[in-house]
């Protein structure tokens with residue numbers, strides 16, 4: 001893939017970030033995870049009540065689409081799927097340059113709330129997107145109905161268990177369980193089983209929190225950290241306190257290869 005990328009600032013930036021990592025991934029033969037999102041200077045990824053914001057400049061949006069083209073699958077949470085109705089495709093790459101292989105859309109949707117007429121399913125039905133993979137964890141009769149409706153609409157479903165919150169203080173366990181957060185290690189293990197070698201995680205805030213929580217901690221099944229690469233787009237704007245942000249901080253552990261890149265008006 002990398003060899004077919006044209007000379008442009010977005011591609012140069014991505015090649016500089018990923019060239020060493022792909023060698024690592026090949027050697028380790030494991031799933032590589034990129035966590036990436038756009039934020040304001042004051043750390044917000046969306047406006048009040050989750051209002052979708054265009055934080056990336058055009059150069060940075062193009063970089064994001066090139067980055068999508070370098071991954072086998074793109075993951076978002078159901079909050080983002082319902083709020084933004086994203087396509088998670090590579091349509092901003094000019095047609096002659098756009099790689100033929102499309103990334104697989106993946107949604108973490110504990111209670112199977114995805115709309116059957118969302119763009120992800122519409123694109124699949126129209127032949128312009130891969131079948132979305134939905135990870136869920138519900139066994140109620142209503143969930144059974146939703147399963148059938150989503151399968152009929154074109155989704156592929158994977159049942160996984162939820163995080164049990166065993167590392168949390170006792171007072172936080174109940175709200176955590178009620179939130180129904182799927183086990184990230186189980187989701188990643190299933191994606192690996194399905195031959196996904198590279199995963200790009202785009203958000204939203206709860207999903208970013210989950211991946212930051214696990215970023216520098218080994219999964220149950222392996223020794224490597226879950227997140228291999230973190231790319232944050234920082235837009236020169238302020239959203240304010242009522243905006244939506246992530247709440248989990250970054251670990252103090254030393255990071256290797258930290259570096260900035262400027263594309264258009266945004267820093268990465």
Ligand SMILES: NC(=O)C1=CN([C@@H]2O[C@H](COP(=O)(O)OP(=O)(O)OC[C@H]3O[C@@H](n4cnc5c(N)ncnc54)[C@H](O)[C@@H]3O)[C@@H](O)[C@H]2O)C=CC1
Pocket residue numbers: 036037038039044045046047049050051052053055076077078079080081083084108109110111179180181182183184202203204205206207208210244
């Ligand atoms: N600026 C950016 O780059 C991006 C911004 N966004 C924004 O994020 C907002 C949506 O964020 P949220 O409402 O927090 O929704 P989200 O997209 O993070 O989805 C959260 C939901 O996913 C489900 N889920 C299942 N397993 C989970 C797990 N292990 N960890 C976390 N969630 C899990 C739960 O039902 C949870 O409520 C929107 O306003 C959207 O515009 C979304 C993506 C990127």
Ligand SMILES: Nc1nc(O)c(N)c(N[C@@H]2O[C@H](COP(=O)(O)O)[C@@H](O)[C@H]2O)n1
Pocket residue numbers: 037038052053054055056060061064076080081084085086087088089202203233
């Ligand atoms: N890179 C980036 N910059 C922003 O300013 C954004 N708001 C986002 N949002 C993410 O992109 C999804 C929309 O994807 P499509 O354009 O529909 O393919 C949105 O759901 C967020 O995940 N990203």
